[in-house]
Amino acid sequence: MTRLTRRYRFSASHRLHVRELSEDENRALYGKCNNPHGHGHNYVLEVRVAGPVDEHGRVADRAALDRLVESCVLGDFRHRNLNLDLPEFANLVPTSENVALVIGRRLAANWRQAFPAPWPALDKIRLYETKRNVVEQ
Amino acid sequence: MLITRREEFSASHACLNPALGPEENRALYGEDSNPNGHGHNYVVEVSIEGDPDPVSGMVFDLKRLKAVIRREVIEPFDHRFLNREVEPFDRVVPTTENIAREIWQRLEPELAAEKARLHRVRLYETEDLYVDCFE
Numbered sequence: 001m002t003r004l005t006r007r008y009r010f011s012a013s014h015r016l017h018v019r020e021l022s023e024d025e026n027r028a029l030y031g032k033c034n035n036p037h038g039h040g041h042n043y044v045l046e047v048r049v050a051g052p053v054d055e056h057g058r059v060a061d062r063a064a065l066d067r068l069v070e071s072c073v074l075g076d077f078r079h080r081n082l083n084l085d086l087p088e089f090a091n092l093v094p095t096s097e098n099v100a101l102v103i104g105r106r107l108a109a110n111w112r113q114a115f116p117a118p119w120p121a122l123d124k125i126r127l128y129e130t131k132r133n134v135v136e137q
Numbered sequence: 138m139l140i141t142r143r144e145e146f147s148a149s150h151a152c153l154n155p156a157l158g159p160e161e162n163r164a165l166y167g168e169d170s171n172p173n174g175h176g177h178n179y180v181v182e183v184s185i186e187g188d189p190d191p192v193s194g195m196v197f198d199l200k201r202l203k204a205v206i207r208r209e210v211i212e213p214f215d216h217r218f219l220n221r222e223v224e225p226f227d228r229v230v231p232t233t234e235n236i237a238r239e240i241w242q243r244l245e246p247e248l249a250a251e252k253a254r255l256h257r258v259r260l261y262e263t264e265d266l267y268v269d270c271f272e
Contacts, residue, residue: 002234007265056154056165057232059268063167 003123004059005048006066010074013040014082014094038081044128045073045103051119060120068114072106096135100127104137139256140196141184144206146215149176150231153220166232174218180261181210181240187253197253209243233262237270245272 015038016030026034033039047069049060076086082094088102104125111122126136151174152166162170169175183206187196217223219231229235237260248255261267 001271002237003269003271004234005267005269053232053234053238057152057230057235059234061165062266 001050002053002059003048003050004062004120005046006062006069008045008047008069008074009042010045010078011040011042012077012080012082013038014089014099015039016093016095017083018093038083041129043077043099045069046124046126046128047107047122048124048126049120050123051121054119060115064114068107068110072110073103077103096127096129096133100125100135100137103127138188138196139184139186140199140202141182142199142202142206143180143182144203144211145178145180146211147176147178148214148217148219148223149174150219150226150236151175152230152232154230155228166230174220177262179214179236180267181206182257182259182261183240183244183248183255184257184259185248185253186256187250190252197248197250202248205244205247209247210240233260233266233268234270236260237268241270241272 014033015035016033017026017036018029021029047065049065051059053059080086082089082099086094086102089098092098092102104122107122107125124136126134128134150169151172152169153162153172154165157165159170159172183202185197185202189196213223219226219236221227225239226235229239237258240260241255241258244258245255256271258270259267260270
């Protein structure tokens with residue numbers, strides 16, 4: 001088994017705020033991230049795939065992977081306000097955890113179309129909000 | 138516990154399967170199929186797994202690890218055109234995956250110790266693309 005990890009970047013803004021909580025509770029919970037006007041990050045997304053190396057010496061067709069990530073993630077996320085521009089976050093707070101979950105769902109839903117063979121498998125997603133904060137699933 | 142050493146080599150390669158025509162190679166490997174080759178500053182991370190020795194406090198002797206990586210990988214690969222100058226890449230396409238596996242095969246027998254073993258070879262072709270090779 002071999003794994004291949006590809007790193008992508010997108011810049012987006014978000015605001016951490018949940019309707020169920022009061023203004024004070026939101027501020028206490030999310031601190032600066034609750035600023036009503038939002039703020040942005042240079043996100044780094046790592047997509048890890050796993051599988052056997054094929055007869056061409058590859059775990060995955062990188063161009064197919066790039067197309068998939070571009071079409072179902074980067075194209076929609078790049079230079080967007082996550083809360084306002086993406087339907088998934090209309091009622092879901094765009095924490096790094098939730099952004100990673102949404103990206104994972106989008107990739108999984110389109111995976112078989114991009115990679116019809118049993119391999120490669122989507123193995124892991126890692127999302128860096130900053131150099132210091134990273135989530136993975 | 139894992140201990141990892143990082144080394145670098147600069148080399149050129151061309152991803153070309155000699156059994157295929159230029160158009161097929163271009164469709165498969167894209168720009169990587171340029172027959173004259175192109176280069177990367179490869180970074181290789183070698184991870185050894187084991188328990189720290191009760192006397193030395195080390196999983197593996199890092200001086201020895203460095204010497205083995207240099208001898209088996211860096212010296213033969215650095216500043217070379219892999220397809221033309223490094224076995225087996227005259228017949229095995231030097232994709233990142235195949236280079237990582239070759240590094241694994243070169244290192245694994247040299248790194249076996251009583252309580253430690255090679256756990257992973259991670260090879261960065263660029264900072265945005267890397268491959269992990271396990272047993």
